[in-house]
Amino acid sequence: RKEVEQDPGPFNVPEGATVAFNCTYSNSASQSFFWYRQDCRKEPKLLMSVYSSGNEDGRFTAQLNRASQYISLLIRDSKLSDSATYLCVVISGGGADGLTFGKGTHLIIQP
Amino acid sequence: DTAVSQTPKYLVTQMGNDKSIKCEQNLGHDTMYWYKQDSKKFLKIMFSYNNKELIINETVPNRFSPKSPDKAHLNLHINSLELGDSAVYFCASSEQGYYGYTFGSGTRLTVV
Numbered sequence: 443r444k445e446v447e448q449d450p451g452p453f454n455v456p457e458g459a460t461v462a463f464n465c466t467y468s469n470s471a472s473q474s475f476f477w478y479r480q481d482c483r484k485e486p487k488l489l490m491s492v493y494s495s496g497n498e499d500g501r502f503t504a505q506l507n508r509a510s511q512y513i514s515l516l517i518r519d520s521k522l523s524d525s526a527t528y529l530c531v532v533i534s535g536g537g538a539d540g541l542t543f544g545k546g547t548h549l550i551i552q553p
Numbered sequence: 554d555t556a557v558s559q560t561p562k563y564l565v566t567q568m569g570n571d572k573s574i575k576c577e578q579n580l581g582h583d584t585m586y587w588y589k590q591d592s593k594k595f596l597k598i599m600f601s602y603n604n605k606e607l608i609i610n611e612t613v614p615n616r617f618s619p620k621s622p623d624k625a626h627l628n629l630h631i632n633s634l635e636l637g638d639s640a641v642y643f644c645a646s647s648e649q650g651y652y653g654y655t656f657g658s659g660t661r662l663t664v665v
Contacts, residue, residue: 485643485656486596527594540586540598540609541654 445469446544448530453549455520462516463547465530474533475506477515479526480546486529489515517549525551556580559644559657566634567665574629574660576644582655584608585627587619588643590659596643602627634664 448465455461467475475492490497492504492513503516513530530544559576566572578585587599600619601609607619616632631638644657 483659485658487656488653529596540588540601541596542598543596545593545595 448544451548464514466512467532469534472532472534476531478529557657565663571632578646582646586645590641639664
């Protein structure tokens with residue numbers, strides 16, 4: 443079983459719509475969770491951290507469900523510039539162990 | 554001023570050659586990493602260095618060797634390159650105990 447699993451998509455969504463995607467992780471001892479964004483031929487960049495209480499950053503809302511071991515990302519009022527691959531990322535153990543990435547969900551916002 | 558810089562950006566080389574990719578960070582971070590992103594876009598950690606000590610070493614072929622001359626640099630040497638080594642290699646750094654990673658812009662390696 444893969445450590446971090448995501449639906450690869452692509453998700454084709456009209457501009458202005460709300461889109462949500464999830465990921466699941468296998469290691470129940472995982473401690474930290476993030477969503478990264480990767481544009482085509484670019485490096486991954488941190489979008490937001492994910493907390494059990496849920497957190498919001500503008501149009502983006504992230505949620506963590508430890509009991510079910512899944513993480514979600516909700517994007518409201520989607521923009522063309524939101525088109526990218528969204529990577530679910532988990533840290534197990536200390537931060538020096540590095541990041542475990544999901545394969546990413548490809549999102550395409552259509553005009 | 555680039556925080557994590559890696560060179561070269563593109564590298565095309567023949568099978569069997571030996572090549573190096575350089576990485577430098579000016580963030581004062583304690584830990585540096587090399588990640589590989591294969592053709593299926595899957596990002597996986599290869600190595601990390603913390604204060605010049607190798608602290609994780611994933612099951613990568615021993616043809617790959619990280620070299621850290623100082624805290625700000627982590628270079629990746631690859632011997633006897635194979636076709637399957639073609640990928641994008643990302644350098645990254647993080648502050649110990651802090652989960653904010655900064656990635657370099659990547660080196661696209663093509664082995665022909």
